[in-house]
Amino acid sequence: MKPRAEGEEKAAAPAACVWGMLLACAGQSPMVSSTTLRTQGRWKISSNSSGSKVGSCRRYITLSLYSVLFSIHMLSGAKAAAHIIAQLVSPKQPLSRAIPRLSSHPFSRFNLNLVKRAMSASAAAKRLEGKTIVITGASSGIGKSCAFEFARTSPKNLKLILTARRIDTLKEVAAEIQKEVGDGVKVLPVQLDVSKPEEVRQFVPKLPEEFRDIHVLVNNAGLVKGLARAPEIAEEDMNTMFNTNVTGLINMTQAILPIFKSRRKEEGGAGDVINVGSIAGREPYAGGSIYCATKAAVRSFSDSLRKETVDSRIRVIEIDPGQVETEFSVVRFYGDAEKAKKVYEGVEPLTPDDIAEVVVFAASRRENVVIADTLVFPSHQVSLLPTSF
Numbered sequence: 001m002k003p004r005a006e007g008e009e010k011a012a013a014p015a016a017c018v019w020g021m022l023l024a025c026a027g028q029s030p031m032v033s034s035t036t037l038r039t040q041g042r043w044k045i046s047s048n049s050s051g052s053k054v055g056s057c058r059r060y061i062t063l064s065l066y067s068v069l070f071s072i073h074m075l076s077g078a079k080a081a082a083h084i085i086a087q088l089v090s091p092k093q094p095l096s097r098a099i100p101r102l103s104s105h106p107f108s109r110f111n112l113n114l115v116k117r118a119m120s121a122s123a124a125a126k127r128l129e130g131k132t133i134v135i136t137g138a139s140s141g142i143g144k145s146c147a148f149e150f151a152r153t154s155p156k157n158l159k160l161i162l163t164a165r166r167i168d169t170l171k172e173v174a175a176e177i178q179k180e181v182g183d184g185v186k187v188l189p190v191q192l193d194v195s196k197p198e199e200v201r202q203f204v205p206k207l208p209e210e211f212r213d214i215h216v217l218v219n220n221a222g223l224v225k226g227l228a229r230a231p232e233i234a235e236e237d238m239n240t241m242f243n244t245n246v247t248g249l250i251n252m253t254q255a256i257l258p259i260f261k262s263r264r265k266e267e268g269g270a271g272d273v274i275n276v277g278s279i280a281g282r283e284p285y286a287g288g289s290i291y292c293a294t295k296a297a298v299r300s301f302s303d304s305l306r307k308e309t310v311d312s313r314i315r316v317i318e319i320d321p322g323q324v325e326t327e328f329s330v331v332r333f334y335g336d337a338e339k340a341k342k343v344y345e346g347v348e349p350l351t352p353d354d355i356a357e358v359v360v361f362a363a364s365r366r367e368n369v370v371i372a373d374t375l376v377f378p379s380h381q382v383s384l385l386p387t388s389f
C-alpha cells in the first residue's frame, strides 16, 4: 500500500468525521439517481424521501457508493478519494470518461475496478448484459455516440456490431471503445451500405457465428441531400435519400427480424428495433420535401411494425431528434463545412450524446416497457426551423 504523505495523515481524522457524517446521511434523504448514474456517470441528489422500494434501493446505492469512496480513502489516501469525488461531481466530465484519467494513480487498477463495478451494478447494465447490438451509421454522429453509450452503460459483457460505409473510421471507433471500456465489450466493425439491398441480404449470413444472436437493431443510418424544391430536385439525391433512409432501414429490419422471431417462440419472439426518425417526419418544410417524406415513411413503418409484432416481446421504438450538431448538415451541403456551420449559429443544438442516451435508455428498460415514440428537442426549439434536420 502507498505510504500516506504527512499532510494526508493529518487530514485523515477530520476527513474520517466527514465520511461518518456522509454515511449517516445516506440513510436519510440524499439519493443517487441510478438513471443519471447509468446514462451519464454523474451524481444527482433528489429530495424525494418516500419509503418506496425504489427509494430504499436508491438509498442502498448511495450507501454503497459512499462505502466505495470510503474504502478508496482508507486504502489509497484522501487525495485519491477527493480526485474521484471531483470527477463524479464535475458537471462537464461524465464519470465514464473520467475513468481513464485515474490510471496515473498508483492504485488506479483498484480504484478503477471499484468505480466500474459501482457503475455496472445498475439495472440498465444488467438488462443489457450478454446482448448483441447492431448499429447502422456508427461511423459518425448519433450512431457513433450510441456505440460508446451502450459500451459505457454495460461494459462487462456486450457485443457491438458497428456498420457504415467508412470502414476505416469504424475501425477507429472500435479501437477507441475497446481502449476505454476494455475486453468486456466485443466490437465488430462491418462495412455495409444499407442502400444496397444485396449487401444487406449478405449481412447476417456473413457475420461470425458468435455475433449472430442479435438482440437490438438501431436503425440510425440516414442522410439529407440539398435544399432543392420541386421540380428541381435531383433524381440522384431523391434516390439516395429514399434508398438509405427508407428502403435501407426496412431491408435491415427484415434481415434481423427472423432472428428476433426465432427467439422465445412461445412468446412470439423478442428483440428491439430502434428507428431514428426526425421531427422532419412530423412537420414537413419547404426545401426538405424528400427528406421529410423519408422520415414520415419511417414513422409509418415503425407504427405498422409495432402493431404487427404486438403479440410478441419485440419492441418497436422510434426516437425523433430535433436539431443535433453532427456531420448531417455537412452532408446536406455536399461537404461545404462553412455552410453547415451556419445552421447552428446563435443556437445551442443537441449533441449526438444526448440522443444516444435516449436510445440506450429505451433499450435498457424492463422488457414490458416500450418507449414507443419520443421527440427530443434542444431547449430553444419547439418546432421545425427552416434548413434544419
Ligand SMILES: NC(=O)c1ccc[n+]([C@@H]2O[C@H](COP(=O)([O-])OP(=O)(O)OC[C@H]3O[C@@H](n4cnc5c(N)ncnc54)[C@H](OP(=O)(O)O)[C@@H]3O)[C@@H](O)[C@H]2O)c1
Binding pocket: 136, 137, 138, 139, 140, 141, 142, 143, 163, 164, 165, 166, 167, 192, 193, 194, 195, 220, 221, 222, 223, 224, 244, 248, 276, 277, 278, 279, 320, 321, 322, 323, 324, 325, 326, 327, 328, 329, 331, 352, 388, 389
Ligand atoms: N443531425 C440532426 O439534426 C438530425 C435530426 C433528426 C434526425 N437525424 C437522423 O439521425 C440519423 C443519424 O444522423 P447524424 O445526425 O448522426 O448524421 P451523420 O453524422 O452524418 O451520421 C450519419 C451516419 O449514417 C451513415 N450512412 C449514411 N449513408 C449510409 C449508407 N448508405 N449506408 C450505411 N451508412 C450510411 C454515415 O456513415 P458512412 O458515411 O460511413 O456510411 C454516418 O455514420 C439519421 O437518420 C438522420 O436522419 C439527424
